[in-house]
Amino acid sequence: MPREVEPSTIEREFVLAALGQGKRVDGRTPYDMRAIDIQLGPAYGLAEVALGKTRVVAKVAAQVVRPYPDRPNEGQFQLNLELSSMASPTIETGRLSEEEVLVTRVLEKAIRQSRAVDTESLCLLAGEKVWSVRVDIHVLDHYGNLIDCATMAAMAALLHFRRPDVTIIGEDVTIHTLEERNPVPLSLHHIPLCISFAFFEQGEQLVIDPSYLEERLQDGDMTVTVNTHRELCALSKAGGAPLPSEQVLRCIQLATAKGAEITERIQNAVRASLDALLPGGQKGSGGGGIGLDR
């Protein structure tokens, strides 16, 4: 397995020289993100998102389990990130890399701890039966900025997911198949999205959505998690060059603008995919149900 090699002197000098003139080596300006491509379906809750050449697949699955005794009224929600050597030959399978830990932590903070999924609505019978929702995120190609791509995929998959409908009569829980009853969407509080920045020249220079090369050359990075309600859900900055407060505020503003754009694209993609999945007459409960519980 080839080891990760530091970028060459030529690459380092050229990237920095280009940034000094406000240009990036892939032809973008510092505030451009790479092209986003969102593919959904054919199954409910399956999303493949490409951010430039970075590609991530997310799949949502739900099953009925017994709740934790200390939280009898709450369903369960898990995030699971798979970063294998398929993504990049420098990643070793079976060994938890520092990057994997970091990405998982930011994702947990962005989606789980910001309470994007309403876990209380996942309760069927208090203390007896709750839904356990799991999002599996697989990285197919790692060309930089995994975090943003993974959150986009996870949120698109959660918006697209439909769980089977249930009827509860007393203590009896009946789970209807997809043929019997239209499946129902998850209740989501908001759509958090991560926007990452890389800093150069001791925090002076800033680029959004860093590529793999930029990630390896950066002096520091910061990930801002925002939603369309102009709320700052999380902010992570694990080491790197210190930043002046204006720079942090600027990042948050940029992230809010980008976040709104991406949210709209995800919602449109989900709507289009569900319209295609559901036969015409059933749109009412399916396609229309993307609205947020708020």
Place this chain on the structure above:
Amino acid sequence: MAKIILPGEQVDVFTVDDTVDASLPVCLGPGLVQSETAVHAIQGGLLRSQETARHWWIESNKKRYVPAVGEPVIGQVTSRHAEEYRVDIGGAHTAVLPALAFEGATKKNRPNLKVGALVYARVSLADKDMEPELECVNPSTGRSDGYGELTDGFMVHCGLAHCLRLLRPNAAALTALGQHIPFEVAVGMNGRVWIRADTIDHTILGATMITRSEHVYGDMTTALTASTELDACRRLVKQLVQQL
């Protein structure tokens, strides 16, 4: 029409029609091995041949480089030793570049490469049981033939099939680019391409052209004619010139 071959498949390279001189020896290229009497594919791809010369090989696109003797590669110096440099060429093992394998190098007068420098070199030894070796000199003439340290410019990565296309004489992507800007380029067979132009803007244009032109060709089974290929590349350069 090229045939799709899967790894392990037996390939018939011996049956010939009247147009081919049956006394010529069969020559096997990348992806094919002889076992006892039959020839098998050891990688998936398209079976290509030059039947009149009885040359056969498999063409496929990969991202992982496996060194082969004679191929030009771009390597990055990872460490310096008394008699040699260790160079990363993107393969499974680092390659060895002897300090004397340069034009005019002697014990007293040898090149001084820093860690992190890029070199354009030729694979001089590729054995499955040994580390690959490189050289920056043509051993028969003692000339550098364009090999050596690369300075300034920028390096991009692309698929191995695209590198092969760029190495062809009159490669469409480079010809089209050359009509807009002057540049120097070094194409390694290991998926790395170095480019240098007069300004940063032009180098960025060249670098984006090289990576983006990988996708003008569509999938490998539809062969483009030389002129449509060039037209497609010209359109791409124009588009990039406007964008950047």
